[in-house]
Each structure stands twice: as C-alpha cells, then as structure tokens.
Amino acid sequence: MSEQVLRNSLRLNFLYADKYIFPSMWIYPRNRVPYSMLRLIQNGKARITIDGEEIVVQKNQILYVPQGCEMHCQALEDDFTFISIRFTAAIPLYDTELWPERLGIQKITECDEPEIHEYFERIVSAKTSSTAGKSFRMRGYLELIMAYLVDCGAGILSDAEAKLAEERYREQYKNRHLPNQIAQRNMKPELKMDTRIQSVVEYLIMHHDKSLNIQLLCEMVSLSESSLRRLFKEHTGKSPSEFINELRMMTAARRLLETDDRISDIASKVGYDDPNYFARMFKLNFGIAPRGYRSISRE
Numbered sequence: 001m002s003e004q005v006l007r008n009s010l011r012l013n014f015l016y017a018d019k020y021i022f023p024s025m026w027i028y029p030r031n032r033v034p035y036s037m038l039r040l041i042q043n044g045k046a047r048i049t050i051d052g053e054e055i056v057v058q059k060n061q062i063l064y065v066p067q068g069c070e071m072h073c074q075a076l077e078d079d080f081t082f083i084s085i086r087f088t089a090a091i092p093l094y095d096t097e098l099w100p101e102r103l104g105i106q107k108i109t110e111c112d113e114p115e116i117h118e119y120f121e122r123i124v125s126a127k128t129s130s131t132a133g134k135s136f137r138m139r140g141y142l143e144l145i146m147a148y149l150v151d152c153g154a155g156i157l158s159d160a161e162a163k164l165a166e167e168r169y170r171e172q173y174k175n176r177h178l179p180n181q182i183a184q185r186n187m188k189p190e191l192k193m194d195t196r197i198q199s200v201v202e203y204l205i206m207h208h209d210k211s212l213n214i215q216l217l218c219e220m221v222s223l224s225e226s227s228l229r230r231l232f233k234e235h236t237g238k239s240p241s242e243f244i245n246e247l248r249m250m251t252a253a254r255r256l257l258e259t260d261d262r263i264s265d266i267a268s269k270v271g272y273d274d275p276n277y278f279a280r281m282f283k284l285n286f287g288i289a290p291r292g293y294r295s296i297s298r299e
Helices: 004-008 098-105 112-125 134-153 159-174 179-184 195-206 215-220 225-236 239-260 263-269 275-286 292-297
Strands: 010-022 028-033 035-043 047-049 051-058 061-065 070-077 080-089 108-110
Touching: 010 112, 010 134, 010 195, 028 179, 035 051, 035 112, 035 134, 035 239, 047 061, 047 080, 047 159, 051 061, 080 112, 080 195, 098 134, 108 134, 112 134, 112 215, 159 275, 195 225, 195 239, 215 225, 225 239, 225 292, 239 275, 263 275, 275 292
Parallel strands: none
Antiparallel strands: 010 080, 028 070, 035 061, 035 080, 047 051, 047 070, 061 108
C-alpha cells in the first residue's frame, strides 16, 4: 500500500475535543490511550512519556499521541494549557511507527500558524453547537489540521528511509498471524478496533456524565455482558467503569480550574451524586483533594 493510497483511504472519526488548564503539580497517571490524540500546546511546558520515550512539549507545538500507546504526563509550569482532540481512524493505527513512517506525521510539530490554531479553537466551539452540520464541521477542521501535519512532515524521510518504511510495513502485515515474531521485533501485534467497541467508546465519551448502564451498552452493540467487558478491556486496556471514571476526572479537573462552581455541583455534573465519594476518587486520581487542587492552581 503506497503512501498516496493510504492517505486516500484513511477516514478519521472525530470523538471529542476540549481545552484544559493545569497547574505545575498536575500529573496524568500512566495509562493506555484508547484513541489517537492531537494536542496543541497553548501555554507552559510538560513532560510527556509515550511508550517509554520522554518528550518535553511547550507553547506552539502540536503533539501527536498514537492510539494504543501507554502515556504519562506531568506539567512543568503553571497554567499548562492545551487543546486536545480525540479521534480514531478507519484503518487500524495502533503501530506507533505507522503515522511517522507512512504518513510523515511527527510526534512533535512546531506550529506558529494562526490559521491552524484557529481550527483547534473552532473544534472546541463547534462541539457545543446544535446545528445539523456540526459533525461535518468538526471532522472538516480535524482533516485540515491533519493535512497541515502531513505537509509539515513531507520530505523528512530520505528515499532510502521511505523504502525501508515500506518494507517494514509489508513485513508487519505479512506476519500479522505470528504475534511471537512481532513481539520479538519489539512491535505491537495488530489489534483492529472492533466497530462495536468503538461505538461504545464514542457513546461513553459523549455521555460520561450519565450513570453507567452496562445493559444498555450490551443492547446497543448486541453483545453479552461478559463479551462486552472482555472486548472493551482488550481494546482500551480498561473496564468500562475505569474508562468513564477517567473521562469524568478530566472534566472535573477542568471545571475546577475554569469555573467557580461549587465542588458538589461539579461532582453532580460529571455523574457523581455523592460529593464525598467524588472527592475520594479525585484524590485517588490526582493525589490531592478537589478543594486543594483548585486552591493551588490559583495561588
């Protein structure tokens, strides 16, 4: 499959986007990421580890986070601010080498283009829109950003490197039924995202403030509860409850920093009826109680 064919056949599925602001003490615990992400850093610095590789990101950089990777983050400066876009692709993109080697997209892209920054902002604004063309608009902005990243990466590889990438790509898929050989080459076995699990992931992202209803999810995708839990764990590295809790914690952290809402109201908005239980879960995830988290960020 040539690069041009791959680009023509690639279809991106927008999932979610939001802006986040964190203090220097913020830490995102080591987790497997069940979707791809693009992060535009708008202020501050952070240390991000992706599959063991440590990267320092800063203002006016776009970070590509590959689907299926293991990620850990730590803010290095106050008011670490970024816009994060979460998406999946119709072609399985679990191999962290596929994007940079086949499409030319780098983990870090310098970006001082106002137009690209505006696309990120527009995606965040559009997600609250009720217009009929909302989903097309957000996907359109995502594809414009992707086009910019591909253009920036074009020409980075020499002809010899491009040929090597092509050979490695073919070898990987030729031996996709030989996971032991792939593991020996320190490569992840291919894991194509089950469309049923992708539907569940998308539903949970859009409804993370609702009570988790496993029976409803099972009916949505025609799976038994045991099959749903097993497949969800295979594809995301988490149980449905762990996955939705992570989404709730990230949303709550943003609300604590960006609003003056009461903590009990924030707890309720992200799906926790008991504010004390919410506070315990927040401290478990961030190492500090919600009130302290808000206080430190505003000192």
